[in-house]
Amino acid sequence: MTRKPPQQDVDESRIEVGKPKGWAAGIPGVAVSLKRGVEQMGVARTASTLRLLNQREGFDCPGCAWPEPQGHRKLAEFCENGAKAVAEEATRRRVGREFFAEHPIADLADKTDFWLGQQGRITEPFVLRDGATHYEPIAWDAAFRLVAEHLNGLASPDEAVFYTSGRTSNEAAFLYQLLVRSYGTNNLPDCSNMCHESSGAALSATTGIGKGSVSIDDVHHADLIVVMGQNPGTNHPRMLSALEEAKGNGAKIVAINPLPEAGLMRFKNPQNVRGLVGKGTPLADEFVQIKLGGDQALFQAIGNLLLSWGAEDTAFIERYTHGFEDYRAHVAELDWDSVDEATGLSREQVELVARMFADSERTIVCWAMGLTQHKHSVPSIQEITNVVLLRGMIGKPGAGLCPVRGHSNVQGDRTMGIWEKMPEKFMSALEQEFSIRVPRKHGFDTVAAIRAMRDGDARVFFAVGGNFVAASPDTAVTEKAMRGCDLTVHVSTKLNRSHVVTGRVALVLPTLGRTESDLQHSGEQFVTVEDSMSVVHRSRGRLAPASDDLLSEVSIVCRLAREVLGTEHPVPWEEFEKDYDTIRDRIANVVPGCSDYNARVRQPDGFVLPHAPRDAREFNATKSGKANFTANELTVLRVPEGRLLLQTMRSHDQYNTTIYGLDDRYRGVKDGRRVVFVSPTDLTSLGFADGEVVDIVSEWPDDPTGVTDRRAESFRIVSYPTAVGCAAAYFPEANSLVPLDSTATTSNTPTSKSIVVRLEHRA
Numbered sequence: 027m028t029r030k031p032p033q034q035d036v037d038e039s040r041i042e043v044g045k046p047k048g049w050a051a052g053i054p055g056v057a058v059s060l061k062r063g064v065e066q067m068g069v070a071r072t073a074s075t076l077r078l079l080n081q082r083e084g085f086d087c088p089g090c091a092w093p094e095p096q097g098h099r100k101l102a103e104f105c106e107n108g109a110k111a112v113a114e115e116a117t118r119r120r121v122g123r124e125f126f127a128e129h130p131i132a133d134l135a136d137k138t139d140f141w142l143g144q145q146g147r148i149t150e151p152f153v154l155r156d157g158a159t160h161y162e163p164i165a166w167d168a169a170f171r172l173v174a175e176h177l178n179g180l181a182s183p184d185e186a187v188f189y190t191s192g193r194t195s196n197e198a199a200f201l202y203q204l205l206v207r208s209y210g211t212n213n214l215p216d217c218s219n220m221c222h223e224s225s226g227a228a229l230s231a232t233t234g235i236g237k238g239s240v241s242i243d244d245v246h247h248a249d250l251i252v253v254m255g256q257n258p259g260t261n262h263p264r265m266l267s268a269l270e271e272a273k274g275n276g277a278k279i280v281a282i283n284p285l286p287e288a289g290l291m292r293f294k295n296p297q298n299v300r301g302l303v304g305k306g307t308p309l310a311d312e313f314v315q316i317k318l319g320g321d322q323a324l325f326q327a328i329g330n331l332l333l334s335w336g337a338e339d340t341a342f343i344e345r346y347t348h349g350f351e352d353y354r355a356h357v358a359e360l361d362w363d364s365v366d367e368a369t370g371l372s373r374e375q376v377e378l379v380a381r382m383f384a385d386s387e388r389t390i391v392c393w394a395m396g397l398t399q400h401k402h403s404v405p406s407i408q409e410i411t412n413v414v415l416l417r418g419m420i421g422k423p424g425a426g427l428c429p430v431r432g433h434s435n436v437q438g439d440r441t442m443g444i445w446e447k448m449p450e451k452f453m454s455a456l457e458q459e460f461s462i463r464v465p466r467k468h469g470f471d472t473v474a475a476i477r478a479m480r481d482g483d484a485r486v487f488f489a490v491g492g493n494f495v496a497a498s499p500d501t502a503v504t505e506k507a508m509r510g511c512d513l514t515v516h517v518s519t520k521l522n523r524s525h526v527v528t529g530r531v532a533l534v535l536p537t538l539g540r541t542e543s544d545l546q547h548s549g550e551q552f553v554t555v556e557d558s559m560s561v562v563h564r565s566r567g568r569l570a571p572a573s574d575d576l577l578s579e580v581s582i583v584c585r586l587a588r589e590v591l592g593t594e595h596p597v598p599w600e601e602f603e604k605d606y607d608t609i610r611d612r613i614a615n616v617v618p619g620c621s622d623y624n625a626r627v628r629q630p631d632g633f634v635l636p637h638a639p640r641d642a643r644e645f646n647a648t649k650s651g652k653a654n655f656t657a658n659e660l661t662v663l664r665v666p667e668g669r670l671l672l673q674t675m676r677s678h679d680q681y682n683t684t685i686y687g688l689d690d691r692y693r694g695v696k697d698g699r700r701v702v703f704v705s706p707t708d709l710t711s712l713g714f715a716d717g718e719v720v721d722i723v724s725e726w727p728d729d730p731t732g733v734t735d736r737r738a739e740s741f742r743i744v745s746y747p748t749a750v751g752c753a754a755a756y757f758p759e760a761n762s763l764v765p766l767d768s769t770a771t772t773s774n775t776p777t778s779k780s781i782v783v784r785l786e787h788r789a
């Protein structure tokens with residue numbers, strides 16, 4: 027299967043490749059953030075906007091979910107990439123009537139995500155009517171009626187899919203799931219299905235709660251921090267300040283990654299003089315260059331060594347855990363040849379890292395997509411949990427588990443009920459609070475939703491935020507699935523691929539961004555969000571909206587609800603839209619841990635949601651009532667002769683499918699994105715050369731649809747110090763290579779970080 031990429035608006039022949047950097051941030055980071063800001067917003071708006079970013083009276087950065095420090099905040103509590111995210115949203119560029127009159131949809135469908143995103147903010151609702159060649163304006167009321175007609179005309183509510191991306195505020199998310207469940211389905215896939223779902227699945231089963239167990243203060247006071255499967259220099263730059271502070275307090279840092287990412291090596295903190303003019307702070311004490319998917323083997327080996335040294339915390343294990351003997355017996359049998367093969371590491375290095383665990387009194391393990399997007403992600407994360415439990419490193423200061431979330435409110439959306447399988451307790455609380463009935467049958471996650479649309483079992487697709495077509499796996503299949511729908515609707519700030527690869531009828535409903543003020547009947551509103559460490563706090567935009575014709579996400583959900591459910595529906599949608607405090611009063615009654623919500627989010631730093639293992643070493647939400655050790659069969663990813671394992675990852679100049687620019691500064695790539703990073707050893711043995719342009723073909727013989735080969739054309743090879751056998755390319759360009767049905771066990775997350783590929787010379 028080959029999908030022709032839209033790339034005529036980017037001249038990939040201009041690409042330049044230099045040496046990868048050994049440090050992150052510093053002056054170039056400051057310079058780039060100001061340049062992007064000024065390009066999009068002008069000088070005055072750049073200054074006024076950045077001043078409010080991540081301040082208590084300002085707005086939450088729409089970039090990552092890394093927490094803001096409690097108490098004192100620096101004048102500039104943001105990073106280069108947060109500034110870019112804000113510039114994208116607060117841009118002065120606009121997509122209005124003239125734009126759509128000028129550009130037929132067929133032309134737009136040929137543009138790259140980069141080009142589409144650069145056109146600016148959408149100013150009013152637009153509709154693409156059946157058979158039309160162009161989007162045209164539509165009034166809000168007519169748009170809501172159109173959606174309601176489609177939804178109410180379906181044979182079953184389960185024929186509709188309601189996607190969420192993780193920027194949606196708690197208030198909008200709570201109302202959205204309430205609308206969807208009142209309408210009659212649990213089809214609530216979200217970006218988390220492609221992101222940290224594996225973390226949630228692994229942690230719920232072992233600790234009883236699918237969230238991380240540390241605070242920012244714990245990070246500052248840990249004595250060992252392991253950062254694995256994560257590139258914080260690009261994706262969570264403010265985390266580098268926390269790592270720097272921990273280092274200052276004496277912590278050791280271990281980076282486990284197939285790539286020597288600049289941000290893991292050395293940090294030049296732009297907030298201090300040493301960072302701007304000096305050499306910066308070295309971060310990783312130990313760089314463990316592991317093979318893709320080797321983390322489970324590494325952690326089984328660490329468990330084995332710790333036990334053989336008698337380094338387990340017996341008191342903790344006896345009092346708080348279950349399943350230890352099975353685990354002990356299992357890792358005692360460890361096959362070291364498999365460990366060598368899976369990790370590609372020397373025995374000395376494995377022992378050295380295990381020794382660091384044994385010597386540490388306060389260990390934190392952080393991870394992100396490098397751990398969650400493999401077939402065996404759930405057992406891999408459970409293996410991390412095993413080692414953390416073995417050492418009693420949960421529920422004490424300076425220690426714990428730290429899945430580092432992606433989207434700024436992805437964790438909050440889940441807390442508010444965005445999940446295709448919310449527990450019974452939540453469902454019955456909703457019913458009681460609103461005197462409604464909600465369905466119990468589990469809904470579609472992202473992969474199941476694509477299958478349903480592909481097979482004609484789902485006919486309406488509605489999204490609050492995100493870019494489903496570009497973010498999802500198997501681009502050709504996903505595009506076909508979207509095109510098969512009767513109606514596709516996107517609540518969005520900016521144009522993206524999902525607006526131009528559409529159902530028979532399509533709507534784009536423009537909404538306010540985080541940076542903009544939200545004026546309703548009762549006055550100016552704020553919303554709330556939850557960061558990666560369960561801190562819930564306010565976010566309030568101050569900029570004038572990009573256009574007078576935008577509605578907030580809350581307004582859109584409330585108005586749509588009245589149209590779909592009728593004005594007699596028991597939920598007071600009209601009241602909710604007028605005053606967001608009334609929504610928060612209901613959140614307080616329904617969502618565990620949110621009592622007194624309105625008062626507590628008004629505290630200067632908000633409040634922290636309860637987390638029983640962190641707060642009290644209580645694990646009673648698991649089946650055994652204790653923290654569970656797990657004995658997991660070891661997975662070794664084996665690749666046939668002449669093939670490589672490919673990961674898809676982010677460049678320094680993108681936010682998921684939003685492409686800010688064409689440079690990946692830390693990895694030395696300039697002016698292009700169609701690159702594939704391959705180790706010099708593999709290039710020699712496979713007979714390819716640096717600079718050669720190749721096709722990448724993924725191979726998956728087990729594909730249930732019989733399509734075993736997927737081809738992505740024209741990628742420039744970059745000779746790069748990645749682990750041998752492990753290649754890398756950017757998401758979303760390489761998504762066409764990820765088979766829809768190749769997903770992680772239990773979490774069903776697409777295996778975007780381990781795809782078997784071959785490279786082919788181009789004729």
Ligand SMILES: Nc1nc2c(c(=O)[nH]1)N[C@H]1C(S)=C(S)[C@@H](COP(=O)(O)OP(=O)(O)OC[C@H]3O[C@@H](n4cnc5c(=O)[nH]c(N)nc54)[C@H](O)[C@@H]3O)O[C@H]1N2
Pocket residue numbers: 089090091107221254255256257258260261262282283284285287316317318319320321394395396397431432433673674675676677678680681682683779
């Ligand atoms: N500026 C910016 N910020 C972002 C985003 C963005 O696109 N741009 N995206 C946001 C979102 S939604 C998310 S989820 C996060 C993503 O944050 P990350 O998880 O940091 O994102 P990726 O670019 O996917 O990087 C994966 C990292 O894991 C490594 N890796 C891959 N496979 C393995 C493996 O098998 N083992 C180990 N040990 N390492 C591996 C890769 O080499 C890479 O360093 O960032 C969030 N923040």
Ligand SMILES: Nc1nc2c(c(=O)[nH]1)N[C@H]1C(S)=C(S)[C@@H](COP(=O)(O)OP(=O)(O)OC[C@H]3O[C@@H](n4cnc5c(=O)[nH]c(N)nc54)[C@H](O)[C@@H]3O)O[C@H]1N2
Pocket residue numbers: 190191192193217218220221222395432433490491492493494497498499517518519520521522537538539540579674675676681682683684757758760761764778
């Ligand atoms: N191959 C591969 N695929 C992946 C990944 C990978 O590593 N490799 N990563 C996965 C991960 S971790 C994630 S989280 C998903 C991301 O999947 P999504 O969340 O669906 O994608 P984004 O690119 O973050 O969505 C960007 C769009 O959101 C809209 N938007 C921005 N701000 C707002 C707002 O305030 N309100 C509204 N309503 N809309 C807004 C804009 O239109 C923008 O174009 O992708 C996944 N896909």
Ligand SMILES: [Mo]
Pocket residue numbers: 217220221222431432433
């Ligand atoms: Mo994510």
